[in-house]
Amino acid sequence: MRRYRLPVLIGFGLYAALAIYGCFRLTFSFDFQQFFPRGDEDLDFFVEFIEEFEGDDNFLLVALEREPSVFDSSFLAQANDFAIRVRDVPGVEGAQSLTSFGYPIKTPFAITTIPAIHLDDPSRYPADSARIMADERFVGNLINKRGTALVTVLKTPSLIGLDQSRALIQGLDSLVATYDFPAYHYLGPAYFQTELVDLQIREVVVSAVVSGLLVTLVMFFLFRRPLGIAVALVSIALGLLLFMGTLGLLGRELNAIAALYPVLMIIVGTSDVIHIMSKYIDELRKGLSKEAAIRVSMKEIGLATLLTSLTTAVGFASLLTSRINPIRDFGINAALGVMIAYATVILFTTALLSYLSVDQIVKIGRQQAFWDRLLEGTYQFTQRRPGWIKSGAVATVLLCVIGISMITTNYRIESTLPKNRKVTEDFLFFERELAGFRPFELAITTKDSTDQVTDYDVLQEIGKIEDYVKVFPFVQSTASITAVYRSINQAFNNNRPDAYTLPADAGRYRQYRTLADRVPDVNLNLLVSKDRRKARITSRMDDIGADSIKVFLDNTTAWINTHVDTGLVDIRSTGTGLIIDKNAEYIRRNLLQGLGIAIVIVCGLMALLFRNWRMLVVSLIPNLLPLLIAGAMLGYLGIELEAGVSIVFAVIFGIAVDDTIHFLSKYKLARRRGLDVTEAIHLTFRETGKAIVLTSVVLFFGFLVMLFSISPPSVTIGLLISLTLASALVSDLLLIPLLLRWLDR
Secondary structure: OHHHHHHHHHHHHHHHHHHHHHHOOOEEOOOHHHHOOOOOHHHHHHHHHHHHOOOOOOEEEEEEEOOOOOOOHHHHHHHHHHHHHHHHOOOOOEEEOHHHOEEEEEOOOOEEEEEOOOOOOHHHHHHHHHHHHOOOOOEOOOEOOOOOEEEEEEEOOOOOOHHHHHHHHHHHHHHHOOOOOOEEEEEOHHHHHHHHHHHHHHHHHHHHHHHHHHHHHHHHHHHOOHHHHHHHHHHHHHHHHHHHHHHHHOOOEEOOOOOHHHHHHHHHHHHHHHHHHHHHHHHHHOOOOHHHHHHHHHHHHHHHHHHHHHHHHHHHHHHHHOOOHHHHHHHHHHHHHHHHHHHHHHHHHHHHHOOOOHHHHOOOOHHHHHHHHHHHHHHHHHHHOHHHHHHHHHHHHHHHHHHHOOOEOOOOHHHHOOOOOHHHHHHHHHHHHOOOOEEEEEEEEEOOOOOOOOOHHHHHHHHHHHHHHHOOOOEEEEEOOHHHHHHHHHHOOOOOHHHOOOOOOHHHHHHHHHHHOOOOHHHOOOOEOOOOOEEEEEEEEOOOOHHHHHHHHHHHHHHHHHHOOOOOEEEEEEOHHHHHHOHHHHHHHHHHHHHHHHHHHHHHHHHHHHOOHHHHHHHHHHHHHHHHHHHHHHHHHOOEOOHHHHHHHHHHHHHHHHHHHHHHHHHHHHHHOOOOHHHHHHHHHHHHHHHHHHHHHHHHHHHHHHHHOOOHHHHHHHHHHHHHHHHHHHHHHHHHHHHHHHHOO
């Protein structure tokens, strides 16, 4: 070891320098398309659909508030000026506002337009207001129901990139600052992307700092010596640096789940460091030389730690079965990080330790007596109260089954947005006052190649569907090609609100068709394909949840099959909202599939380690219980099972099995020395119990660090993992001794 320790330290120093360079190359990304399930037929249809239309994500809404009414000459003048100047902001391809909208009206000579708002004539504001507030095209879209917010709709590039989004929002902020609007709100993909990437960066920094402080505190109470604390902290920090730097060097983007990485690396590194340093200290206290103590530590703890790292990596790698790219990326990156942490501890940490004596690493005091009493009491409890432990386990399983049956996948966007941030306040404002954010699309295709969606009979079918979905209060901002004919009909009837309907007969339709054909194609691209065989009904929906929306879609499909001539047109649900909502279904399926694969692989590793089917049973039962507890907590706490939360199970299984491996590895060594089952369990409690309890305490408080997050999914993940890993510790210390006494005879 002495021969290699200097080259090892130099090698890690060079790697660290390279990793620092890699950290500066780290990039962050966030967009809803990341969460589209790969290989889905609805996704394939949607991609083809938007190739003929514009996407449903190329907008940014700016709501300008004024109490008690927007109908004020000064405010309207500023809002109109804003709607004109905003066209010059980078990334804005067009803008529409009520201040620039004109009503078509038929005169004896021609079709002309009158302004929706007569900006220069305040005396007409009451009449303008009454007409606008009775028009379904405007209320919820360009003005709220109370008439206190005016909306400017900005057209932006579809699938807008992060740099474009930043430039757009910065330009928008600068422009808004030149006015004295009482309040303003944004809503759109570019805004979400900018704000949530900034949130990711903040979460990564905060979680790293808070986790580092926590681990420093733990190491202080554990070792009480500056050198011992320094070795532990440098090892953990180096593992985190190498991991983040490696991600940067490999060009791996950090996505919406990146805040978990610092916590994960610090916690996993701490666990490995505690086990290897505790063993080294124990061997030195037995009188072994530094060289011999390192060899024994690497032989006994090194192998067990390798297995725990492999099983943890397998748990994360099980996420590769997901169709959701951010989850797959998290699985790959986390598995890589676990192995980097292992290599750092087993090589770098042991190289440093070989220079130090026991007195330089740890201060032996009363704390050792405390650990001896705690572990001895736990061991005696497993001997005296086996019936209590069995009854408690059965009761826990029954409660878990009830809780799991209560799990909901009714995913809502609001539940994933950061707390007390403007992006969330703006989202809730649009949900409360206007048409909301969730897109809802129906694609209509004519069955006969000679038919067009602008034919009279096809229009009637589209109109029926549109009128049906508008009945639901959570469906808002509905539009289709029928709007052109409804508007013409209204113009021919003195712009009465009740005349915003389709022509009542084919003769009137033919009269309107001549006028409709004059509408430039550029204004219809959003609603009709170039060949006029496809059309869309586009809406926005309240954030009622993925499962609730699925029920609505199923009911709508059933209504269409009953009331619409499906021999004339084909109707299919599509849009980004539908694709994202389908994640719930895939998450359930992939969660079970991935865990199943992980359990099989871990069973294989256990079989190689113990070569005894009884030990396989002993190792699995205590680690399946925490999974049940995690599922039950989702149900009892009413937490929605969505993409981010689904990774909890991989983390729990991957980490919870570590303590089991350390316990059984020590037990196996004791049995090989000729000790009987009772003596071997007793020795394992004395020599390995402290490290297991300490690492579990670190894990518990380490993941609780995520309670400092302002992102609800991160808080949920931290809470679930902390509590279930605590249950894993209890399960290991109480159930494993019972199972060993029963099976290993």
